[in-house]
Amino acid sequence: MKPAATTTPYLIRAIWEWCVDQGFTPYMAVRVDDSTRVPLEYVRNGEIVLNLSPDATRNLKIGNDVIQFSARFNGSSLEVSVPITAVEGVFAKENGQGLAFRPQDGEVTPTEPTPPEPPAPGRPRLQVVK
16 A cells, blocks of 8 residues: 655645635745755745745646746746745735644644744744644
């Protein structure tokens, strides 16, 4: 029997679809490492937040192992590739609702519930789920 796949890509797709259906802008927080292909000039403290809206991306594919799309950064088109294991969260820009993930043994899993804290200015408020 084949081992069960992680639920992370399915949850990312669900939050993305919910955002689009509600008219929200889906954003994805990514931990940048050697396996991510993103514009490095936008990386801050080893992280980047990417707009995944249909208007901002072209050929978006949220696969079970990697998220890929084309996007324009400062007028230049770039192919973006993010392994599922690098995704720290996916959320709606407008209200911060979404899911946060944490790495565990090389795999991303939903985080344990924690008491809500007010979001820092300019930082999205992610809803943590178990």
